[in-house]
Amino acid sequence: MSVIKPALQHPELIAYFSGANNYSWLYFRNGEKRLLAKPISYLETKLPDFIRVHKTILINPSYVKSLHQPPRQKMAGEIRLDSGEVFPVSRRRWQQVAEFLQDRLGPKKQEAEVASEKVNVAPPLLIAQQEEEKALSIIVSTEDEQNALLSKHAIEKKWPAYQVHTILHSNHLPDMLKQLPQPNYPSLLILDARTDTLERMNTVQRLKEDPQLGAIPVVLLVSPTDQSVTDGYKHQANSVISMPDGYMLFANIIERVCQFWLRTVALPGSGE
Known part of the structure; x- marks a missing residue:
């Protein structure tokens, strides 16, 4: 059975997608991954709250830890996830990514922190x-x-x-x-x-x-x-x-x- 539909119904479990031609790797927050028979462009249309930082990378913004400006002109920036993984932010997407994260993560910062907290909450x-x-x-x-x-x-x-x-x-x-x-x-x-x-x-x-x-x-x-x-x-x-x-x-x-x-x-x- 296809995992695409049930996966998209629970985007809070997804860390990011990595595109590979007409296929995409789906990476869950717990480290599991699945190969989907869909291009990353299709997934981008289905998950408008996710951000495309590179032609091959689509990220869940609530999983973002930090965004780093390009060190020099004509170089890519970097985006770091809570897991420690780092991906490049393409030059042509930099401004869009920076504005997107500022708009989305500002009001949602507390929500994102709650979503990623440990299970063992207050009694x-x-x-x-x-x-x-x-x-x-x-x-x-x-x-x-x-x-x-x-x-x-x-x-x-x-x-x-x-x-x-x-x-x-x-x-x-x-x-x-x-x-x-x-x-x-x-x-x-x-x-x-x-x-x-x-x-x-x-x-x-x-x-x-x-x-x-x-x-x-x-x-x-x-x-x-x-x-x-x-x-x-x-x-x-x-x-x-x-x-x-x-x-x-x-x-x-x-x-x-x-x-x-x-x-x-x-x-x-x-x-x-």
């Missing part, structure tokens, strides 16, 4: 106390930063009423949630058990054994094996999803999970 308890006006929340626990970013963007784009908190580890969740008033409990917990499987399973069990926390819906993402699915339900997860690797697949599944749990079923306190 949900602290966030819930600081953002009382946004009581509806979802917690996603995964060790994969790209999946965490995908989850946050996918959920908050389609369900803006929900605040998404992403965390690396889940073993502290039961203790932290017990300190919250019940109306501030998250509407949904999504635990990626494809890594740290034992920790995730123990977290589910502890949550479900608690008379109050047990009402919080818990969705467990597991490796595609019968044993993983069986173990998930033995630990009383509300839903267990067999899930292979793949960022675009992850985003689609998260959207379908939220569509079911946030729109179809009746949750405690929803009044539906």
Whole structure:
């Protein structure tokens, strides 16, 4: 299946494209790359927020760390990415690139910094106390930063009423949630058990054994094996999803999970 369409639906995961005749290399922020059967000129029309710095390079501006002027006349400038990679900025594109980045990165600097920050943000308890006006929340626990970013963007784009908190580890969740008033409990917990499987399973069990926390819906993402699915339900997860690797697949599944749990079923306190 072509990766072009799903990739373009999540440009926040893309660092840059490198053109090669009628093909282009797509470089994700996590270091992965894919060969696309499209020229870079086609991708430029599909991603107007990206900037073409060279005839062969199309860059996500939120991934730019710095821009350096040409050292001498008739020489190319340089653009440096957060990853440390450096690309030339052609002389004829220099003014356009400089103005584009000034216009785009000025108001979006804070947004770009948020998009590239580590997954292990402030604990949900602290966030819930600081953002009382946004009581509806979802917690996603995964060790994969790209999946965490995908989850946050996918959920908050389609369900803006929900605040998404992403965390690396889940073993502290039961203790932290017990300190919250019940109306501030998250509407949904999504635990990626494809890594740290034992920790995730123990977290589910502890949550479900608690008379109050047990009402919080818990969705467990597991490796595609019968044993993983069986173990998930033995630990009383509300839903267990067999899930292979793949960022675009992850985003689609998260959207379908939220569509079911946030729109179809009746949750405690929803009044539906």
